[in-house]
Amino acid sequence: MIIEGFTYVRNGIRMGYPFLASIQCLLPIVDKIFVVVGDSDDGTRESILALGSDKVEIIDSVWDNQLRDGGSIFRLQSNLGIEALSGDWAIHIQADEVISEKQIYELKRQIERADKIDEVDGLLMPYYHFWGDYQHIRNTRRTHDFEIRAFKTNRNVRSYRDSQGFRIYEPNNADDKGTKLRVLKTDIRIFHYSYTRNPSLMKMKANYFHRFWHSDEWLKANTKATNFDFNEVDKLEYFNGEHPALMASFMAQKDWQFDYDPRKSNMKLKDKVLYWVEKTFGVRPFAYKNYKVVQN
Numbered sequence: 001m002i003i004e005g006f007t008y009v010r011n012g013i014r015m016g017y018p019f020l021a022s023i024q025c026l027l028p029i030v031d032k033i034f035v036v037v038g039d040s041d042d043g044t045r046e047s048i049l050a051l052g053s054d055k056v057e058i059i060d061s062v063w064d065n066q067l068r069d070g071g072s073i074f075r076l077q078s079n080l081g082i083e084a085l086s087g088d089w090a091i092h093i094q095a096d097e098v099i100s101e102k103q104i105y106e107l108k109r110q111i112e113r114a115d116k117i118d119e120v121d122g123l124l125m126p127y128y129h130f131w132g133d134y135q136h137i138r139n140t141r142r143t144h145d146f147e148i149r150a151f152k153t154n155r156n157v158r159s160y161r162d163s164q165g166f167r168i169y170e171p172n173n174a175d176d177k178g179t180k181l182r183v184l185k186t187d188i189r190i191f192h193y194s195y196t197r198n199p200s201l202m203k204m205k206a207n208y209f210h211r212f213w214h215s216d217e218w219l220k221a222n223t224k225a226t227n228f229d230f231n232e233v234d235k236l237e238y239f240n241g242e243h244p245a246l247m248a249s250f251m252a253q254k255d256w257q258f259d260y261d262p263r264k265s266n267m268k269l270k271d272k273v274l275y276w277v278e279k280t281f282g283v284r285p286f287a288y289k290n291y292k293v294v295q296n
Contacts, residue, residue: 001088001115003108004153005030006081008074008163009095010038010063013047015205016197019095020047021246026093027055028101029108034084036077038063059084065211071162073212078159089115090157091150092166096194100244103188110186111150120294121168121181122151125188128239131195132230132258134251137239138195141271145284148181148291149190157181162213165290183291191244195230198256202228230258234267235275 005026012019026033036059037045048058059080067073082090089111093099099107107123114120124146131138139145148166151157160167160178167178197205207223214222243251267275278284 001112002031002086003029003089003091003111004085004087005033005091005093006036006078006085007033007093007095008036008038008061008077008081009040009044010077011040011042012044012095013040014042015208016201017095018098018193018247018250019044020051021098021244021250022093022095023048023051023056024246025099025101025104025244026091027053028104030055030091031087032057034059034081036061036080038077057084068212068214071212074163075159075161078163082153082158085153087153089150090153093149094163096192097149098191098193098244098247099188100191100242101246102242107150107186107188110184110188114150114184115152117184117294117296119182120152120184120296121155121157122148122166122183122291123188124183124185124291124293125149125190126186127190127192129192129194130239131233131236132260133254133256134196134243134247135239136236136258136260138233138236140234140267141274141278141284141287142234145287146185146289146291147190148183151181155181160290167290180290180292182294184296185293191247193247197228199227199230202230231261231264232266234265234271236260236262 007022009017009019023033032055034057035048039062061080063073110123114123126146129138129143151166155168156171157166158169166181169178170176203224206228210219
């Protein structure tokens with residue numbers, strides 16, 4: 001069985017992405033990883049080449065900055081990676097996601113298990129969404145608790161919406177809305193570092209990426225001039241676990257201080273009730289799920 005990975009990144013150094021750790025975390029179990037590198041001018045492509053792995057294959061791309069339809073530019077980049085696949089299974093890792101070395105071989109075992117079950121299309125993985133620093137996580141209804149990060153490649157799977165998830169599409173049918181993948185739920189954790197940057201860099205990233213969802217008029221009205229305030233959040237929890245070893249050098253570059261103040265919470269009353277239900281009973285009621293869990 002051939003297992004391949006794919007990811008995409010553009011100006012990852014300037015934007016503060018741990019993309020090298022994302023790539024490296026998959027190397028022990030994949031036969032190849034396709035890295036779609038957008039037109040970058042900050043040394044991103046060169047740093048990937050410097051990894052010196054014959055498993056890494058770069059696909060160069062040019063981003064269309066005028067694509068503003070629900071983050072479709074990200075779906076297109078993801079699909080460039082999918083189209084390069086030729087193996088049996090694919091693992092998707094985004095440029096701000098890392099899997100721990102303590103679980104990476106368990107992921108391979110789960111893939112081998114799921115490969116024998118015909119009704120299963122992919123694997124579902126839970127998340128740690130780090131926020132503000134590396135000691136706080138935001139796992140509320142405003143974040144996705146699970147996502148598909150591995151799937152069989154013979155099902156015509158393509159990226160869905162802004163590439164957060166995946167669906168199965170009918171070939172050559174432009175109107176097809178896609179079918180949800182049937183997945184096995186795993187406990188292989190995705191460490192997600194999208195909101196772990198210096199507040200000034202976080203402001204720059206947020207203002208830049210809004211352009212791929214919104215019009216110029218929206219940007220003029222909503223672009224922030226002040227630094228990103230990590231305390232403008234619903235609820236954070238303290239994280240006292242271990243981070244992936246590959247993140248050590250990246251985390252050592254931290255040059256800001258975040259002091260969490262729960263009194264500034266912007267969580268609405270409805271979400272407070274649902275958050276209590278989730279923490280008490282272990283279920284997230286009324287949550288949107290872009291997948292179908294197979295009980296096996």
